[in-house]
Amino acid sequence: MARVLIADDDSAQRHIMASILKGEGHDVLEASSAEEALERLQQRACEVVLTDMRMPGQGGLHLVESAMKLSPAPEVVVVTAFGSVDTAVKAMRLGAYDYLNKPLDRDELVLLVQRASEKFGLRRDTQRWQQASRVNIGQGLVAESAIMKTILETICLVSQSDSTVLIQGESGTGKERVAKLIHSGSTRKGKPMMSINCSAFPETLLEAELYGYEKGAFTGATSRKIGLLETAEGSTLFLDEVGDMPLSLQAKLLRVLQEREIRRVGGTASIPVDLRILAATNRNLPEAIRQGSFREDLFYRLNVIPIFIPPLRERKEDIPPLVSQLLAHPSRRKSIAPEALVVLLRYDWPGNVRELEAVLERISVLTRNSEIQIEDLPVELRQGKPKSTATQSIGSGFDLPDEGIIFEDVERDLMIQALERSQGIMVDAAKLLGMTYRTFQYRAVKFGLKGQ
Ligand SMILES: Nc1ncnc2c1ncn2[C@@H]1O[C@H](COP(=O)(O)OP(=O)(O)OP(=O)(O)O)[C@@H](O)[C@H]1O
Ligand SMILES: [Mg+2]
Structure with a gap:
């Protein structure tokens, strides 16, 4: 059983539909225009809306569009005059669930409303589940980035x-x-x-x-x-x-x-x-x-x-909440000075979250301060270890000359240099340029370069 709203300016037609659906046990509301329908929908959420396309004032299409913005949005079935498939298609593009042709067939109407209400239920359950699971499943997992x-x-x-x-x-x-x-x-x-x-x-x-x-x-x-x-x-x-x-x-x-x-x-x-x-x-x-x-x-x-x-260094937004979570642990209960947090943000974290955990645990044991200061951090962090080659970028050591360049020439040249430096081993050459092997291989073929 579903709550169904019928919007149709033709009262006879509306009553017929209403009595059929009531006979099936549905809870039926009626409206004689799109405006009235919207008003009623805002007052009481419905699972299914049946609407005529042509009505004085704003027509059925407008109703479909507005109904889709409601939360929860009902499933809308549009009723079209025989042969006006175009309007039906338009309505479905706007989000309508399906359409019915006039003259209405009783069984078709009943079946379609039932299917629409099932679809509504399914959608609602998935949404509920997703909301609930986002809270439950993700518990404790820091996901800021x-x-x-x-x-x-x-x-x-x-x-x-x-x-x-x-x-x-x-x-x-x-x-x-x-x-x-x-x-x-x-x-x-x-x-x-x-x-x-x-x-x-x-x-x-x-x-x-x-x-x-x-x-x-x-x-x-x-x-x-x-x-x-x-x-x-x-x-x-x-x-x-x-x-x-x-x-x-x-x-x-x-x-x-x-x-x-x-x-x-x-x-x-x-x-x-x-x-x-x-x-x-x-x-x-x-x-x-x-x-x-x-x-x-x-x-x-x-x-x-x-x-x-991805490695932690590529999603540094996760560092502050991870630090807060780790320091809030009952056995630690410490805070961190902003300057010290900056040091943590600058560091490369080759051991990722596990390394961050270990570092904070060590500090918590070794320091008496309730707020962790820069001095409390291990030396290698304060000095900032050299970045691993995998993440190093040449940045913008290259200035584009006024006359421009031929990019493919530069690319080819760099690929040749990379191949020479890695004795023709494509996997290694690709690494030097921060490319995947596949990309490198593809370009090598394009430029007619040989490697192995
Ligand atoms: N996003 C996160 N939020 C909170 N804690 C995290 C997060 N990511 C990792 N951790 C914590 O970091 C530690 C290391 O995580 P885990 O053991 O799952 O890593 P792993 O990828 O399996 O490492 P390895 O490859 O070394 O086995 C765990 O204590 C885990 O709880
Ligand atoms: Mg593991």
Whole structure:
């Protein structure tokens, strides 16, 4: 049952529609013009609006446009004279849900209003959920920078699905934290997320940890062991440092992702598994693929939803709120002098958020001041370490001459220099110019440059 508003200047037509819809159990309001309809909508929110197109005063199109601005906006169905598809299309471009042709067909009317009200409900639920989850899911995650806000949105959205997510980012950027948030916002949150660090085990042990084994599978296998892929049944498995997984196990993991079943080491039975996989790496996987240490097909299977967390130095807006959050911790309860915060903002943070955490923890233990001063900061921060080459930019050491330049010549020249300096290795040359390998390779072909 929905609340439906009918706007039509033809009272007979309006009454017919109203009585049909009332007969279906809907709560029906009526208006004889667009203006009156709007007024009523502002007083009482409706789920569905049925409007005639041609009415004296402002017509149906105006009503559609204004109704879309309401919050919550109703689903609007327009009623058009037979053959006037153009107006119907216009209305739908403005956001109307659908249209009905006159003369009205009773069943069509009933069905369409029902569908429109379902659509309204769905939209409302999603909005509510998104609002709620933004508050709940993101708890404690500092996301002040635009890029972190986008990541937070993505976290909210993907936690509602079962898709595989690949989280990439430098060490200490918060990959594991993001994985935990995705799990805790998902329908699988009732069971704990299982995690494994793929770089922490030698190949055979990692295989045993993931797949488990049958008794007697190898010397020392005195009893059956259930692996993480099975333990994570109904939950989430977080594969940390997936870029470090040995090639043979990559092939095996690919099969799990494709077939959703596993086989224990030394076992013969295929066991179906229902789990969601989240993976993270601080390695550059496309590069690893080129070097042959990571399978391309597995990359695509994992990278269904990519989340790339940029290094902290590229989102310095996050530093002040991170500092506040860390210092507000009950065990610390300190504040920071503005000059000291400036030092933190200038620093490069090669170890990202984890390094920031460690630094603040150290200072909190070592200083008695309740406000952290510049002198309290470690020396390397005060001096500001040299920037890593990856982020260094030549800035604007180059002044454009009055007569201008031929950009492609300059570009080609720089690429040649970069290739010479890196002995013709394109990957290295690309790095010198701050380009991706792909971009470099593409341009090299364009300019007829040779490298390897
Ligand atoms: N946006 C953030 N807001 C609050 N805390 C954060 C944020 N990002 C990271 N952290 C904190 O920083 C620390 C490091 O994060 P995490 O362990 O998730 O990083 P990681 O990318 O998995 O690092 P590594 O590659 O070294 O495993 C954690 O204590 C985490 O809670
Ligand atoms: Mg980690």
